[in-house]
Amino acid sequence: MAHLKVNQEKITDKEQLIKICPFGAIEEINGKIEIGAACKMCRLCVKKGPAGAIEYVEEDIPQIDKNKWKGICVYVDHVEGNIHPVTFELIGKARELASKINHPVYAVFIGENIKDKAEEILHYGVDEVFLYDNKELVDFRIEPYTACFEDFINKIKPSIILVGATTVGRSLAPRVAARFRTGLTADCTVLDVKENTDLVQIRPAFGGNIMAQINTPNTRPQLATVRYKVMSAPQRNDEKSGKITLMDIEKEKLNSNIEVISVTKKEKEVSISDAEVIIACGRGVKSQKDFEMIKELCDLIGAQIAVTRPLIEAGWADAKRQIGLSGRTVKPKLIITCGISGAVQFTAGMRGSDCIIAINKDEKAPIFNVAHYGIVGDLYEVLPRLIEKIKVSKGA
Amino acid sequence: MDILVLIKQVPGTNKVEVDEKTGVLKRDGVDSKMNPYDLYALETALRIKQNKGGKISVLSMGPPQAESIIKEAYMMGADDGALLSDRKFAGADVLATSYTLSQGIKKIGKADLIICGKQTTDGDTAQVGPEIAEFLGIPHVANVRKIIEIKEKSIVVEMDMPETVEIVDIKFPCLITVEKDIFQPRLPSYKKKLETKDREIKVFSLKDFDDKNEKKYGLNGSPTQVERIFPPSVNNDKEIWQGNSDELTEKLYKKLKDLKFIQ
Ligand SMILES: Cc1cc2nc3c(=O)[nH]c(=O)nc-3n(C[C@H](O)[C@H](O)[C@H](O)COP(=O)(O)OP(=O)(O)OC[C@H]3O[C@@H](n4cnc5c(N)ncnc54)[C@H](O)[C@@H]3O)c2cc1C
Ligand SMILES: Nc1ncnc2c1ncn2[C@@H]1O[C@H](COP(=O)(O)O)[C@@H](O)[C@H]1O
Numbered sequence: 001m002a003h004l005k006v007n008q009e010k011i012t013d014k015e016q017l018i019k020i021c022p023f024g025a026i027e028e029i030n031g032k033i034e035i036g037a038a039c040k041m042c043r044l045c046v047k048k049g050p051a052g053a054i055e056y057v058e059e060d061i062p063q064i065d066k067n068k069w070k071g072i073c074v075y076v077d078h079v080e081g082n083i084h085p086v087t088f089e090l091i092g093k094a095r096e097l098a099s100k101i102n103h104p105v106y107a108v109f110i111g112e113n114i115k116d117k118a119e120e121i122l123h124y125g126v127d128e129v130f131l132y133d134n135k136e137l138v139d140f141r142i143e144p145y146t147a148c149f150e151d152f153i154n155k156i157k158p159s160i161i162l163v164g165a166t167t168v169g170r171s172l173a174p175r176v177a178a179r180f181r182t183g184l185t186a187d188c189t190v191l192d193v194k195e196n197t198d199l200v201q202i203r204p205a206f207g208g209n210i211m212a213q214i215n216t217p218n219t220r221p222q223l224a225t226v227r228y229k230v231m232s233a234p235q236r237n238d239e240k241s242g243k244i245t246l247m248d249i250e251k252e253k254l255n256s257n258i259e260v261i262s263v264t265k266k267e268k269e270v271s272i273s274d275a276e277v278i279i280a281c282g283r284g285v286k287s288q289k290d291f292e293m294i295k296e297l298c299d300l301i302g303a304q305i306a307v308t309r310p311l312i313e314a315g316w317a318d319a320k321r322q323i324g325l326s327g328r329t330v331k332p333k334l335i336i337t338c339g340i341s342g343a344v345q346f347t348a349g350m351r352g353s354d355c356i357i358a359i360n361k362d363e364k365a366p367i368f369n370v371a372h373y374g375i376v377g378d379l380y381e382v383l384p385r386l387i388e389k390i391k392v393s394k395g396a
Numbered sequence: 397m398d399i400l401v402l403i404k405q406v407p408g409t410n411k412v413e414v415d416e417k418t419g420v421l422k423r424d425g426v427d428s429k430m431n432p433y434d435l436y437a438l439e440t441a442l443r444i445k446q447n448k449g450g451k452i453s454v455l456s457m458g459p460p461q462a463e464s465i466i467k468e469a470y471m472m473g474a475d476d477g478a479l480l481s482d483r484k485f486a487g488a489d490v491l492a493t494s495y496t497l498s499q500g501i502k503k504i505g506k507a508d509l510i511i512c513g514k515q516t517t518d519g520d521t522a523q524v525g526p527e528i529a530e531f532l533g534i535p536h537v538a539n540v541r542k543i544i545e546i547k548e549k550s551i552v553v554e555m556d557m558p559e560t561v562e563i564v565d566i567k568f569p570c571l572i573t574v575e576k577d578i579f580q581p582r583l584p585s586y587k588k589k590l591e592t593k594d595r596e597i598k599v600f601s602l603k604d605f606d607d608k609n610e611k612k613y614g615l616n617g618s619p620t621q622v623e624r625i626f627p628p629s630v631n632n633d634k635e636i637w638q639g640n641s642d643e644l645t646e647k648l649y650k651k652l653k654d655l656k657f658i659q
Binding site: 002003025035036037038039040041042079084139141142143146166167168170171172173174175177178179181182183184185186187200201204205206209210211212213214215216217218219256257258259260261262263264265266268277300301319325326333334344347355356357363366368369370371372373374375376377378381382385386389390393394 | 458459460461481482483485486487489490491494495515518520521522523524525526527529530531534535536537538539552556557558559560561562563564565566567570576614615616618619620621622623624625626627628629630631633634635636637638639641642644645647648649651652655657658659
């Protein structure tokens, strides 16, 4: 069993050692140092503690044969056959990863009456689309969809599966991962692949200002979800390439304890994910009524307004306007952040923007680490002047 | 009707930073609280009980201190609570956490309806609920934003999809994860605090489970591993402007004009 072994005699300063653990898992019990249940196995105590005091002991575990798993697969996210654009972004990423390890790129498409739509995927450079087309699959219901995915994995044995972090993807991917007792990393912001086909998954972690690199060293398939707009979609080719393979599955496997009673379209909302220019407000904006000033600027430069999470929690704006790890990911041509500190959970949702301008009065704010142009100043001084200037120039 | 709510203790602050020099994580204090999204899950259970009667249990996995959120759940109206705590559970990823919780659920007995929060504020994966449902072999529906009807053998809920709203009927036993704002959570009551101050919290560890195979729990039962942690990258290709407000405004205006965002 891999575990942490405490060598009491090598501990020089107990207090110091206890403080190293960010999760408070190192405890002193009856004069002895012990590792408690709060341990997250980040192994900082091994690295930062006195030499040899805490040891990471690994046991030999049988290694799987990774060569038996081949291909990078993208789940085709759709509602009633309308393919979600995150699918194409993931196909682009899959292609890039696949070329490094010389694997094919697959897509798995589950639904009803979707053959024509599958043709479209062939314009984006996949080698094979596996189609489950069945009337039981008309609406997304968890059991039959998982059954199809399971069938696909058992037959094709893909090494890596990428799923869009949409409502459907976030429900389906964990179910599949648990069925195969394999790893799933949510909301990856960077993906790469090692020669041995291990997927390198990077995402903000531990609820703090840190990034973690996560891998799935000894199980297959490897699953990861990625949000919309994190990766870039490839150009659509005029020519088609690759083929479509119709998959058979026994009817009994498509049973469900869920009955869909009705599906109603919501009114289409403006989505900040698709905006070209965004002005994002953080807690530096002192009151809800100051939004008026921001909105005026938005109108002048054709921007959408977005916010950080604390403003959502304060009830100042609709949750759909939140940028970040637990909000939307945006990739506009321009984003101006006003009074935003730049916590990693926020920047995870916007660092892909073409041009980032940050206004913050604290020159040490981490937002200046991601900004292209950093304005160290008071937004209440700068923005009103800017609005005046634009108005004057427009009037002239 | 038996309802089980899964609640997790999370850090009270998210001020974790990496010390640039030493690479050590710094966390100010270790105060913690109930995952705010789980308050909505608990409130949903309480409302269902108000209408239909039944019993509400809460279950959590975490260090011994996590008993405090079970007490809090008692103060809000939960009837019964259990904590899964064992050093062997340490270092669990989503799979190992879900498996541990599913074993705990089997231990405490049947539930018709299991309710999870939408996500946690520290793990933030929204995956634990669906994985538990898989381990229990029951259906689940995520992103529930409204409870429409509780029937004899099923529950009818409204599920929030990006472009549509679906109304679905799920047979018991099942698991749902609920959206923030499904109901406004109540505050813990002082009266209930007094009433429940001696109420038992069951604590279970690995030896209480059906499946005692250590390889399935904690770090060993986690297919994903953290290879390294590091501070987010810094954009080196940047300009920082300082000066008085007029100069700053002038620079910003000029930049927006150069980049053609203002005509
Ligand atoms: C798991 C998890 C997920 C999260 N997900 C998200 C997410 O999706 N999105 C998100 O936004 N957050 C998220 N957070 C929260 C995140 O960690 C930060 O707390 C949040 O982004 C901070 O918001 P802020 O920058 O508006 O506020 P603060 O951090 O309070 O920063 C305010 C900034 O405004 C500056 N300021 C104040 N007055 C002025 C002025 N007059 N002029 C100019 N500057 C001024 C200050 O110097 C300060 O830097 C998440 C946290 C966790 C733990
Ligand atoms: N350690 C835990 N103990 C109890 N419930 C948990 C735990 N971890 C996650 N959950 C439940 O699963 C939901 C989703 O968590 P997560 O996948 O971490 O975002 C939470 O809102 C809880 O209801």
